[in-house]
Structures are given as C-alpha cells and as structure tokens.
Amino acid sequence: MKPFHKYLPLVLLLGAASCSIEKTPYDGLPESEILKTELGLRAATDGNYTIIKESDYTRNLYIMNEYQGDNITLSGTTTDPLFLTYTYRHTADQGNTLQIYKKAYAAVIGCNKVINAIKPGTSAALDQALGENLFLRAMIHFDLVRLFGRPYTQSPEANAGIIIKTDLTADDNAKRATVKEVYDFIVAELKKAAPLMTVQKNSSYAGAEGAAALLARVYLYMGQNDLAIEQANKVINSGRYTLATPAQVPDFFAVNNEDNKEIIFAIKHTLKDDRGWSAIGSMYYTSPGGVGWGEVYASQAYQDLVNKFDNDKRRSFLVKKLTSTGEQEKRNGINKVYITKFSNQGGIATLSSPVVLRLSEMYLTRAEALAKKGQNEDALADVNLIRKRAGLSGADLYSATDLKGLASVLEVVLQERRLELAFEGHRAFDLFRNNLPLVRNYPGYHNTQNGQQTVPANDKQVVHLIPESEIVLNPNLKQNPL
Structure with a gap:
C-alpha cells in the first residue's frame, strides 16, 4: 500500500462543455487527453475544487481549526475524533488527522498535474487555471502546516513543518520541510499565482485578490507586518469587495457566497453537497425541524464578550434553545446556545459554503500589523x-x-478578531502565533472536573500528530513530540 502521495487519477467533471465546480467528478476520460486541452485542464481544475469540498477535508478543517479555541464548548464526550482535537489529547491514530492529511495531498497532486501541464503565457484562460491551482496548492500547504507544524514565531528554522509536494512521483521517502521552508514555499506560490489570474470570477474561485488576501494572512503569521499591510491594502483598494452593512450582518452566512459582496473566497457548496447530519453546522445547531446534533455551543466566555454591547449584530449568530416554558434549555448542565454561521444557506439547516477569506479579515489583518x-x-x-x-x-x-x-x-485588535471571526477557525492560531495561552475557564467537557483548562503557546499539544499509518509507510517522515 502506498502512502498519501501515490499516483492518483485526475477527475473530469460531468458536462465538460460547461465546466463548473458544482458538477460531480468522474474518471471518464484518459488523463493524457484531459491534460492536453484547455477544456480538459479547466475541468481538471474544477475537479480540484471538488476534492477540497469533500467532507474529509472541509469538515475536518473547520472542526480541527475551531475546536482548539475558546469560543466553543462541547456539552459531552463523543467517540468522534473531534473530541481529541477539542481536549488537546491528540493521538497518532486520530481519524480526522488521517482523513484530512490524505485528502489534502490528493488535492495537491491534482493541482500538480495541472500546474505541470500548463506553459505560462499560452492563453489568458490557461494562465487563469494555472494561477488557481497554484493558489489551491499554497492554501492546502498552509492549512496543513498550521495543523501539523508549530507556530512560525517558535523557531521556524528548526521545527518540522510538512512535506512540500510539487511532483507526481510515488516517492515514499519524502522528508518534512521546516516550518520556515513551508512558509517560504507558500509565499512564493501565491506571488506566482496572483499575476496569472486576470479573469475576474466569483468568490467560488480563486483570483488575484484571493491570492493577496491569503498572502496577507500568511505574512501576518510570519510577523512580516509591512508586507501584511501591503497585501491587505491590495484587496481593500481593489474596489471589488464591500463590507456588509449592519442590516446585512445577521444573514451574512445564509446568502449564497456569489451574492455576498464581502466574500473573497469560499468553498462552494450547493444543495446536492448538503452533508446533512455530517455537516459542519450539524454539530452547532439543531433546526426547529430537528435536523442537526446541536451538541457544540458558544462558550460562556464568548457569550459574555459579544453580549457586552446591546447593538452588536454579531449576537444574531447565537441562538438560545429554550424550553416550552421559555427557560434556557441545557445539556449536561451546559446552556444550549446554538451557532448558526454554518447553517441555513438557501433555507437548508445544514447547508453552508464555508468562507475562507473575506474583506473584514483584511481590515483586521491590517489593524493587527499597524x-x-x-x-x-x-x-x-x-x-x-x-x-x-x-x-x-x-x-x-x-x-x-x-x-x-x-x-x-493590540489587545483591542485581537479581541475584535475574536468577535468578528468567531467559529471560522482563527482563534487558537491567533493566540498561539502571538505566544499567548489558550484559557478556558467556563463550563464544558475540555475538563470534566472543573471546566478549566489552560494551554500554553509552547505546549506540545498545540499541533496535531502526523498520522502513524503514514509514518509506517515512510521511514523519513518524523513524528511530532509525543
């Protein structure tokens, strides 16, 4: 059995004459044919968006990023590996880490095939496809290095990051690059991608501004404040995006991302992509019709913060579950306060298109750097x-x-980031990259004795463990400290 980077077939979308990431991938044509035509390369690119849309990647990504923070509380134990992420009890055989690891590198290999097949300057359409795949490859490496590599502010030249994958070979002996090497690779990728993407598309696709937005975030993580400001300014001054109005905020995440003028890039989900009870939002919310587990709630600490100001429209993303007599309903003694940022797209309780980049983050990135x-x-x-x-x-x-x-x-900015970007997978990274501890002093199953837990930024558990099955297959793939 080969590890994650075994040779994988390209996917071609049904209805190639009208390629769309809303279509279903299949292996209907030989790879050699797909990679020779503009239409085939476009279809293969759309197929790579489809790979990251799959639950193994997107659901795990948003759970693993957010459940490490202090904005949520879990109201009981569960056999789902999300519990290991939430409690900082990572294991080498953790299901969610293996799923996202394998799916991420499958998507990377899909990107590599397109990237290696396109000669820059052939046409605007092919340059666009090349840029989108470079963006996706950079984004995936960034997602992985944050999960499996220590924060950049902690000896990036020495700490192990992830394997940088740019080829198509079945090389089972690749080594982990350092955190610094991975970040340098991501920066180089995004710099190459941005000028190639000259075709303006909707927020379901990568674009030049998306590359600048992700680069601004990466530079902020690296402590390169001037460069973070420069890239954030590119997005802010582009004129392509507009902040939501206070009246629009309550429905911000229920609107289709293409119709939301603040969103820069989202992982598009349509009705046929609804994961139902396996959706990200299913853990956060139970609909009036009874759909969704609704077992992960807004932490008391976050509730106290957002409720400080009566007119804060962001309170609308929290919904108290009340009993038939109007009392606060509880589960295992914890108040049921649902989170709706991943619910109700098109009126479907478990449907959402997770937002990766939006304009409001760019202002907060610039604010932190300033x-x-x-x-x-x-x-x-x-x-x-x-x-x-x-x-x-x-x-x-x-x-x-x-x-x-x-x-x-700086405390003001970090608190505003917490308020604005809550549940979107930023909070733990914001703390640890600033060498701040995670403090959970509120009810929840992170500590069943007294509900209190403090995780220092230098704790070994702030990163997940490399899947043991991959280490067995690759003797050069070293584990994080146990």
Missing part, C-alpha cells in the same frame, strides 16, 4: 470600521484614550 508597528490611531480606525459594520457606534467605539479596560491596542 498595532504591532505602533500606529495605534490607524489600527483603531480599522477596528472601529468593523465595529460599525456590526452596528456599533458612539461610546461603543474605541479611541486612544478609551480602550475599554484593555491594556493595549
């Missing part, structure tokens, strides 16, 4: 813009003389 450069007034201006988006004004905004009890402008 705060770290000591440009506090500019940083607060960006934070206040996001607060106004949420319906806040007047005394609810920050000023240099009123940080509302916080010790620094």
Whole structure:
C-alpha cells in the first residue's frame, strides 16, 4: 500500500462543455487527453475544487481549526475524533488527522498535474487555471502546516513543518520541510499565482485578490507586518469587495457566497453537497425541524464578550434553545446556545459554503500589523470600521484614550478578531502565533472536573500528530513530540 502521495487519477467533471465546480467528478476520460486541452485542464481544475469540498477535508478543517479555541464548548464526550482535537489529547491514530492529511495531498497532486501541464503565457484562460491551482496548492500547504507544524514565531528554522509536494512521483521517502521552508514555499506560490489570474470570477474561485488576501494572512503569521499591510491594502483598494452593512450582518452566512459582496473566497457548496447530519453546522445547531446534533455551543466566555454591547449584530449568530416554558434549555448542565454561521444557506439547516477569506479579515489583518508597528490611531480606525459594520457606534467605539479596560491596542485588535471571526477557525492560531495561552475557564467537557483548562503557546499539544499509518509507510517522515 502506498502512502498519501501515490499516483492518483485526475477527475473530469460531468458536462465538460460547461465546466463548473458544482458538477460531480468522474474518471471518464484518459488523463493524457484531459491534460492536453484547455477544456480538459479547466475541468481538471474544477475537479480540484471538488476534492477540497469533500467532507474529509472541509469538515475536518473547520472542526480541527475551531475546536482548539475558546469560543466553543462541547456539552459531552463523543467517540468522534473531534473530541481529541477539542481536549488537546491528540493521538497518532486520530481519524480526522488521517482523513484530512490524505485528502489534502490528493488535492495537491491534482493541482500538480495541472500546474505541470500548463506553459505560462499560452492563453489568458490557461494562465487563469494555472494561477488557481497554484493558489489551491499554497492554501492546502498552509492549512496543513498550521495543523501539523508549530507556530512560525517558535523557531521556524528548526521545527518540522510538512512535506512540500510539487511532483507526481510515488516517492515514499519524502522528508518534512521546516516550518520556515513551508512558509517560504507558500509565499512564493501565491506571488506566482496572483499575476496569472486576470479573469475576474466569483468568490467560488480563486483570483488575484484571493491570492493577496491569503498572502496577507500568511505574512501576518510570519510577523512580516509591512508586507501584511501591503497585501491587505491590495484587496481593500481593489474596489471589488464591500463590507456588509449592519442590516446585512445577521444573514451574512445564509446568502449564497456569489451574492455576498464581502466574500473573497469560499468553498462552494450547493444543495446536492448538503452533508446533512455530517455537516459542519450539524454539530452547532439543531433546526426547529430537528435536523442537526446541536451538541457544540458558544462558550460562556464568548457569550459574555459579544453580549457586552446591546447593538452588536454579531449576537444574531447565537441562538438560545429554550424550553416550552421559555427557560434556557441545557445539556449536561451546559446552556444550549446554538451557532448558526454554518447553517441555513438557501433555507437548508445544514447547508453552508464555508468562507475562507473575506474583506473584514483584511481590515483586521491590517489593524493587527499597524498595532504591532505602533500606529495605534490607524489600527483603531480599522477596528472601529468593523465595529460599525456590526452596528456599533458612539461610546461603543474605541479611541486612544478609551480602550475599554484593555491594556493595549493590540489587545483591542485581537479581541475584535475574536468577535468578528468567531467559529471560522482563527482563534487558537491567533493566540498561539502571538505566544499567548489558550484559557478556558467556563463550563464544558475540555475538563470534566472543573471546566478549566489552560494551554500554553509552547505546549506540545498545540499541533496535531502526523498520522502513524503514514509514518509506517515512510521511514523519513518524523513524528511530532509525543
């Protein structure tokens, strides 16, 4: 049996004459034919979007990213491996890590085949396809290095990252690159991708602004503040995106991503992609019709934060489950407060197109970088813009003389990131990349004795373990510290 990077067939979408990531992939044509034509290469590219849309990748990604944070609480134990992520009890045979690891590299190999088949400058359409695959390859490497490699701020030249995969060979002896090498690779990929993507497409596809947005995030993680600002500015000044209004915020995630002017890139899901009880949103919400597990709730700490300001429209993403008499319903003594950011697209309780990049993040990226450069007034201006988006004004905004009890402008920015980007998979990374501890002092099953847990940024469990089955197959693939 070969490991993750065995030779995989390309996928071609049904109805190739009108390629779309909404179609179903199949292996209907020989790979040699697919890679020779513009239509086939476009179809193969769309097939790569389909791979990352699969549950093994997207569901695991958003669970593994978010369940490490302090915005959610799990109301009981479960045999689902998400419990190991949530409790920081990672194992080498953890199901979700193996699933995402294998699926991610399957998508990377799909991208590699397209990338290797296109000569830059052949046509605008092929350059676009090349750029999209470079973007996807960079994004996937970034997703993996955050899960399996330590934060960039912790000795990136020494710490092991992931395997950088750019070829098609069945080489079973590849070694993990360092965290720094992986980040340098991601930066180079995105720089190559951006100028190739000259065709403006909707947010279901990568584009030049998407490459800039992801690059801004990567630079922020690297502590390259000037470069993070530069890339965020490219997106903000492009004129392609508009922040939601306060009136639009409550329905922000229920609107199709193509119709949402703030979204830069989303992993598009249509009705036929609805995962039902296996959807991301199923763990967060039970619909009035009884669909969804609804066993993961907003933490008391997050509720207290978002409820500080009565006019904050972001409170609308939290829904209290009440008894027939109007009392707060509980599960195992924990208040049922549902989260709806991954629900109700098109009125379907478990359907959503997870948002990867949006304009509001760019303002907060710029704000954090500005705060770290000591440009506090500019940083607060960006934070206040996001607060106004949420319906806040007047005394609810920050000023240099009123940080509302916080010790620094950087704390203000990080708190606003927590409020705005909650449940989207940012919080634990925001803490650890800033060498801050994760503190969970609220009810939940992260600690069944007293509900308290503190995870230092340098704890060995802030990263997942490489799947043991892959290490067995590759003697050069070294494990993270146990």
